[in-house]
Amino acid sequence: MPMAMETGGPQALSTLLKPQGPARLSALLKRAGELEKLERLVRGALPATLKLSFTLGNAQPQSLTLMAASPAVATQLRFHQGAVLTALSQAGTAITHLRVRVAQRPPQGSPGERAGNVLPQGSPAPKPTALAISLLTALAEEESGPLGEALNRLAQRGL
Helix, strand or coil, X not given: CCCXXXXXXXXXXXXXXXXXXXXXXXXXXXXXXXXXXXXXXXXXXXXXXXXXXXXXXXXXXXXXXXXXXXXXXXXXXXXXXXXXXXXXHHCCCCCCEEEXXXXXXXXXXXXXXXXXXXXXXCCCCCCCCHHHHHHHHHHXXXXXXXXXXXXXXXXXXXX
C-alpha cells in the first residue's frame, strides 16, 4: 500500500476547494482511506481488550506508529507487535517496523481537572448512595456550625 503523500501540515479547506483543489482533496481522501485500512488491519490483529486502546500515529511507507492510551497498554501492544506485523504483511503493505508510544494528552483547565478530580462542566453531580447519606447524616448530627450544615445539605441531596 503506497503511502507517499506529502501534506506539509494542516491546510485550509478553502485551499483544498480551489480549482486545483479536487485533485488535492482526492489525494487527501485517498490517504484517509489508506489510514483507515491500516487501522482496521491493526485492530483485527489484536485481542478484544486492546482494540480500542490506541490510535494511529505516524504512518510511513515502512513503519507505523501506534499511540497507546497508557504505559500498560503500550507494553501489551509491544507484546502483540509480531501478530500486527504479520497481519500487515499478509495484507500486502510494505510496513516492516512498528513503533509504540504512549499518547500524551495536553493538560486542560484547572489542576483539579488535569488530575481527573473535577467533573466536566455541565455534568450533574452524582447522587450519594444510601450508605453515604446515612454516614453524612450521622456526621452532620455530631458536628455543629458551618461544617455540620454543609454535611446536612450534602446528605439532603440524595433524598
